[in-house]
Amino acid sequence: MSNRKDVSRRSFIQIVGGAGASLVLGSFASLACADVDDKLKGKSASDKKGGVAFEPNALVRVDPDGKVTVTIVAPDAGQGSRTVLAMLVAEELDVDWHQVQVVQAQTNQTLYGYQGIGGSGTVKSQFPVLRKVGAATRMMLVAAAAKTWNVDAASLKTSKGHVHSADGKKSLSYGELTAVASTMPVPTTEIVLKKPEDFKIIGKATTRVDNPDVVTGKAMYGLDVKVPGMVYAVIARTPAFGATLKGFDDSEARKVPGVIDVVKVGSGVAVVGTNTWAAISGRKALKVDWDMGPNADLNSAKILEQLKGAVGPHKEMPEGGKVIEATFDFPYLSHATMEPMNAVADVHEDRCTIWTGSQQPTGALGQAAQMLGLKPEQITLNVMLLGGGFGRRLSNEYVADAVSVSKLVKKPVKVMWTREDDMKHDNYRTTCHAALKGAVDASGNPVGWSHQTITAEGGGRRGGGGGASAFGNTPDFHYNIPGKGQRQARVPTAVPTGAWRSVEHTIQSVANECFVDELAHAAGKDPFEFRRSLLVNDQASDGEKEILHRLKHVLETAADKAGWGTPLPAGHGRGIACFAGYGSFAAHVIELSVENNKIKLHRAVCVVDCGVAVNPKGVEAQMQGACTDGLATALRAAITIDKGGVVENSWPDFQWMTLDAMPKVEVHIIPSDNYPGGMGEPGYPSVPPAVANALFAATGKRVRKFPIRLEELV
Amino acid sequence: MALFKINVNGSERSVEAVPDMPLLWVLRDLLDLTGSKYGCGIGACGACTVLLDGAEQQSCQVPISSIGKKKVTTIEGLSKDGKHPLQKAWIEHDVPQCGYCQAGQIMAAAALLHKNPHPTEADIEDVLGNHICRCGTYQRIRDAVKAVAGGAK
Numbered sequence: 007m008s009n010r011k012d013v014s015r016r017s018f019i020q021i022v023g024g025a026g027a028s029l030v031l032g033s034f035a036s037l038a039c040a041d042v043d044d045k046l047k048g049k050s051a052s053d054k055k056g057g058v059a060f061e062p063n064a065l066v067r068v069d070p071d072g073k074v075t076v077t078i079v080a081p082d083a084g085q086g087s088r089t090v091l092a093m094l095v096a097e098e099l100d101v102d103w104h105q106v107q108v109v110q111a112q113t114n115q116t117l118y119g120y121q122g123i124g125g126s127g128t129v130k131s132q133f134p135v136l137r138k139v140g141a142a143t144r145m146m147l148v149a150a151a152a153k154t155w156n157v158d159a160a161s162l163k164t165s166k167g168h169v170h171s172a173d174g175k176k177s178l179s180y181g182e183l184t185a186v187a188s189t190m191p192v193p194t195t196e197i198v199l200k201k202p203e204d205f206k207i208i209g210k211a212t213t214r215v216d217n218p219d220v221v222t223g224k225a226m227y228g229l230d231v232k233v234p235g236m237v238y239a240v241i242a243r244t245p246a247f248g249a250t251l252k253g254f255d256d257s258e259a260r261k262v263p264g265v266i267d268v269v270k271v272g273s274g275v276a277v278v279g280t281n282t283w284a285a286i287s288g289r290k291a292l293k294v295d296w297d298m299g300p301n302a303d304l305n306s307a308k309i310l311e312q313l314k315g316a317v318g319p320h321k322e323m324p325e326g327g328k329v330i331e332a333t334f335d336f337p338y339l340s341h342a343t344m345e346p347m348n349a350v351a352d353v354h355e356d357r358c359t360i361w362t363g364s365q366q367p368t369g370a371l372g373q374a375a376q377m378l379g380l381k382p383e384q385i386t387l388n389v390m391l392l393g394g395g396f397g398r399r400l401s402n403e404y405v406a407d408a409v410s411v412s413k414l415v416k417k418p419v420k421v422m423w424t425r426e427d428d429m430k431h432d433n434y435r436t437t438c439h440a441a442l443k444g445a446v447d448a449s450g451n452p453v454g455w456s457h458q459t460i461t462a463e464g465g466g467r468r469g470g471g472g473g474a475s476a477f478g479n480t481p482d483f484h485y486n487i488p489g490k491g492q493r494q495a496r497v498p499t500a501v502p503t504g505a506w507r508s509v510e511h512t513i514q515s516v517a518n519e520c521f522v523d524e525l526a527h528a529a530g531k532d533p534f535e536f537r538r539s540l541l542v543n544d545q546a547s548d549g550e551k552e553i554l555h556r557l558k559h560v561l562e563t564a565a566d567k568a569g570w571g572t573p574l575p576a577g578h579g580r581g582i583a584c585f586a587g588y589g590s591f592a593a594h595v596i597e598l599s600v601e602n603n604k605i606k607l608h609r610a611v612c613v614v615d616c617g618v619a620v621n622p623k624g625v626e627a628q629m630q631g632a633c634t635d636g637l638a639t640a641l642r643a644a645i646t647i648d649k650g651g652v653v654e655n656s657w658p659d660f661q662w663m664t665l666d667a668m669p670k671v672e673v674h675i676i677p678s679d680n681y682p683g684g685m686g687e688p689g690y691p692s693v694p695p696a697v698a699n700a701l702f703a704a705t706g707k708r709v710r711k712f713p714i715r716l717e718e719l720v
Numbered sequence: 721m722a723l724f725k726i727n728v729n730g731s732e733r734s735v736e737a738v739p740d741m742p743l744l745w746v747l748r749d750l751l752d753l754t755g756s757k758y759g760c761g762i763g764a765c766g767a768c769t770v771l772l773d774g775a776e777q778q779s780c781q782v783p784i785s786s787i788g789k790k791k792v793t794t795i796e797g798l799s800k801d802g803k804h805p806l807q808k809a810w811i812e813h814d815v816p817q818c819g820y821c822q823a824g825q826i827m828a829a830a831a832l833l834h835k836n837p838h839p840t841e842a843d844i845e846d847v848l849g850n851h852i853c854r855c856g857t858y859q860r861i862r863d864a865v866k867a868v869a870g871g872a873k
Contacts, residue, residue: 084818084855213814220819221807223755223795227820230754238749263721263738281749282758283741344759344767344820344854393757393820394854425760623814627857631817634856657764657852665858666849 060184062192064117065136066095066143072167072181074101079111079118080128081365082216083395084631085686086624087128089214091136093621094129097207098140098200101167101180108215113367113387121389122366124400124505126588126684129620133682138197145193150186151178202618202679211623216391228363228390229422231350236418237266239411240285242292243274243431246650247500248299251275258291268292271410273403278415282422301500301650306437309499309647310335313439313460316495320443321456321477324489327445329454330528334442334517335711337644338462339435339506340652340660345393346428351408352418357384359418362405363392370402374409396635397505401433429660430652433504434645436461440517444487450529452540455490457483457521459514463496464503472498482511482587482691483518484553485540501647507635508690511587519583519695520709523702533699534565534582557586560593560613560676567674568595568611577601578608579704583692589683590616591676594633596696597669600704603716605641607669607697614673614689617680628685629673636693638663644713726787728753729797739785743777744768746784747794755795755823759852766851769824770794776831776847795823798830806830809864817855825851829865839869 057070067075076095080087092108111118144164151169152159161172170177180187202208219225244250254275256268264284269276277288323329349362351374358378364370364387371387374380392399404423412419423431438461445454457480463472474495483490492514506512526536541558543550561584565571568580577599584593597609612629619625642661646653654660698709707719725734728751735750742761747753747770756779759767763781770779771793798804806826809815816822825848832839832847839847844865853861 084816086817213811214816216819217811217814217816218802220816220822221795221810221826222798222802223753223823225819226754227757229758230748232749232752232754281741281745283738283745283749286761287738287740342854344765344818344852345757346759392818394818396854422758425762425765627814627817627855627860630859631856634853634858656760656762658762662852662854663856663858664849664852665861666845668858668862671859 058185058188060147060187062143062146062187063139065139066099068143068147068180068184068187070181070184072105072179074099074106074167074180076106076108077111078108079121080123080132081121081363081367081389081392083123083363083365083392083399085123085128085628086214086621087123088216089212090129090621090624091132092215093207093212094133094136095140097205098137099144100164103207103212105167110389113371113389115368115382121368123395124365124397126686126688128686129682130589130684133620137199141197141199142193145197146187146190147180147183149190150183153190154178154183154186208618208620209622212621213623226390227345227393228350228361229345229348229393231361231390231420233350233352233361233418236350236420237278237280237415238282238285239276239278239419239421240289240424241271241274241276241407241421241427242289242294243427245296246298246302247304247502248301248650250297250299252295252297254295255293258293259288262288262291267415269411269414271407271414273407276411276421278411278419286424298650304500304650305648306337306646309437309462309501310439312497312499313437313462316460316474316497317439317441317458318474318493318495320441320458321454321489321491323443323445323454323456327447327453328528329443329445330524331441331443332521332524332708333710334440334520336438336440336513336516337712338437338501338647339639339643340429340432340645340654341394341396341398341506342429342660342662343392343394343396343398346425347398347404347423348421349405349408350418350420351405351412353378353409353412356380357386358409359386359388360405360408361388361390362408363390363399364402364405365392365395365397365399366402370405373402373406377406377409378413396507397509398432400505425656429654429656433464433502435506435512436463436503438462438513440513442517442521444521444525446525446529450531452485452487452525452529453489455487457492457514457518458495459492459517460495460497461513462499462501462503464499464501472496482515482585484550484557484586485522485537486543486546487540500650507632508687511585511687511691512639515585515587515691516694516712519585519692520698523581523695523699524708532571534561534570537561537582537584553586556591556615557584560584560591560615563674563676564593564595564611564613567613567672568597568609570595575599577704579700579702581696581699581701581703583695583699585688585691587691588688589681590614590685590688592629592688592692594692594696596693596700598697598700598704600716605701605714605716607637607667610637610669610671612671612673612689613676615676615678616685616688617678617682619675619678620682622675625675625685626673629689630671632687632689633671633693634663634668636690637668637697640694640697640712640714642713724784724787726784726792727789728792729794735784737784740783742780743770743782743784743787743792744779747779753794753796757820757823759821765821766828767821767824769827769851771827771831774831774834776828795827798826804830805868806833806864809868813860813864813867815857815860815864817857821851821853825853825861833865833869837869
């Protein structure tokens with residue numbers, strides 16, 4: 007954790023100034039240079055091993071021994087932010103990667119601006135910012151060497167953490183320059199970045215900085231935190247969305263060894279013990295009386311009827327064409343992170359300390375401050391590793407739980423959601439009914455496209471809105487089809503919903519890519535060639551043309567790598583699909599067969615164009631992970647609603663992919679100098695449709711519902 | 721509450737616990753060995769896997785009272801220096817994403833290779849097919865195990 011002290015009194019100079027840069031910095035407002043005045047007065051607090059550490063801004067520190075410490079502002083939920091963001095700084099600072107260590111920033115809006123991860127934005131948003139941070143720091147070290155040698159800074163070069171004289175005869179390590187560099191003015195303009203051909207770290211496959219700790223059990227997740235005097239709590243939660251607590255009898259619970267208290271909190275009844283098992287056992291012995299509330303009869307079938315009822319008339323299709331229609335049903339999905347929700351809070355009258363893994367630490371801190379009537383600076387929120395995010399940890403109810411219980415029992419408390427709590431009280435990927443209609447003319451050209459996506463928008467903990475849009479543009483559907491249109495309608499429902507990896511694209515794009523396959527079949531054309539022919543549009547804007555070009559290229563690459571059109575064993579089928587979004591482009595070919603009435607996956611070819619692949623290892627990992635998610639949700643996982651609550655409890659009934667069922671997953675990254683796109687989400691949307699399309703190729707039957715059940719194919 | 725003496729990572733440890741407390745919570749809450757993870761508590765995910773006398777065991781499924789003289793090895797005790805061949809392979813193959821399930825995956829792989837140094841693909845699938853990785857690191861898990869096993873037959 008950062009050992010940064012109170013910084014509010016320090017003066018700040020923005021190192022990445024200029025009108026252009028400040029736009030980029032909009033979400034990162036105070037990427038500031040700390041305590042330059044202090045340093046000029048010789049007050050550097052960071053003396054270490056007898057020397058002066060160079061700490062030119064909130065994110066970088068160079069120690070006299072040459073060690074470089076990069077403070078990582080973005081939480082790491084497994085997307086690799088701690089590695090890839092440090093790479094950006096290290097590249098422009100021009101140090102050897104092995105000199106770099108990372109520390110996780112505490113939550114501090116003054117120092118770091120908004121802290122959060124989502125929308126596949128970690129690299130996309132920080133690419134220019136952190137490179138400038140590294141470059142500006144390097145410029146100060148170069149200026150220090152120039153002053154030491156009394157030469158022009160422009161004549162000097164750097165490499166591997168050293169500044170070299172023009173003739174190469176003199177060199178000083180960054181560590182030797184820390185004291186002088188600390189007196190150098192902070193560059194505010196003309197921060198020169200490396201040319202891509204000079205990159206030594208960006209683009210190099212780099213293993214994660216946390217691996218050594220992970221493989222030895224030392225890595226610290228929220229659930230691993232233990233502080234002196236801490237007690238443990240689990241909460242008896244509502245059995246139905248909208249249910250309310252009528253009363254409870256804790257007489258048996260309090261008899262359980264290790265149970266020390268039972269308290270009512272906003273989310274239910276907390277059983278507090280001296281260890282986790284005591285809290286779990288105490289909760290089992292607790293008798294709770296619930297008023298089941300207004301949703302006690304709600305179930306998945308009723309929700310689906312509501313969704314179907316909101317389908318309106320399709321756009322009219324041109325006369326004379328061959329018209330087809332299809333619908334696709336999508337279930338609710340839980341995020342089911344491996345590490346269930348949890349937080350530790352230690353609430354005092356005038357302060358509160360929190361330890362948790364959150365995708366939105368800034369929001370979590372603000373929420374705690376509001377709950378306790380404290381100022382943000384009275385809250386310390388330590389960001390731990392996240393045992394998975396996928397959008398789940400964008401909301402911080404579990405932090406509220408820990409704050410509530412700690413306030414009541416006046417002790418530091420760890421609140422853990424059991425797996426069952428986690429699965430039954432998620433903010434789910436919404437359920438959806440998608441209705442599509444399309445037409446092809448006599449030559450097999452598509453001449454009509456109408457897509458309606460009807461989703462259930464959650465109430466409960468997160469308010470959801472209703473309403474429907476008119477037919478409008480098709481933001482994630484780039485095929486050049488005249489008169490294409492999409493309409494979205496939302497049906498308010500009590501089941502809480504939230505962002506789930508790839509969000510709306512998990513339904514819209516999946517339905518699109520299934521249905522375009524059906525249109526290709528109606529046109530009597532090969533599904534790859536059909537798509538390819540639709541990714542050309544001379545009338546499009548330049549921006550759209552670039553999208554079409556890059557999307558077509560990943561599609562063609564996937565087909566090529568998969569051997570599209572080459573013979574397959576009897577009973578096998580290949581399916582193809584593609585996706586553009588989050589600034590990246592992906593395409594998938596899945597090969598499968600049906601044997602003994604079971605789907606067997608043979609091969610997954612995954613292609614991505616994410617612009618510059620800052621860490622190709624990380625890009626590959628995200629593609630492998632998203633592919634796994636796509637297969638799991640195409641074939642296995644679903645959340646079902648009955649009696650107003652969630653039916654599924656844990657992994658046996660919310661089945662995920664397992665190693666034995668995985669196909670060989672191949673990832674191909676398109677070389678590119680384009681600005682980096684996102685990587686967390688783009689690898690998902692084309693996987694489920696590639697599975698569905700492969701099933702059609704293998705069986706001649708179409709998917710109408712996810713997860714796919716062979717007996718439900720039509 | 722009762723006093724139990726168990727051998728964990730080569731050390732004799734004394735803990736006071738209720739007899740039905742699963743080994744997982746003994747390790748995590750009483751002995752501060754948090755490398756073994758809670759993922760479900762019902763033996764369905766494998767995140768809590770340890771070795772019991774060298775064999776794979778989901779620690780959420782065994783009460784402390786059943787351990788007796790059996791030797792418990794957790795991820796913290798798999799090697800003295802973090803250099804077990806599987807630990808090295810996991811780093812080199814960059815297996816972890818969020819990393820939460822990986823201790824369990826590594827311990828299961830260690831038990832497999834201890835029993836069967838040259839497993840087939842099917843052997844690997846039999847054992848690691850019972851472990852969930854929500855991030856989807858399966859391809860790299862398979863590659864890392866095979867690298868240590870000298871290539872599956």
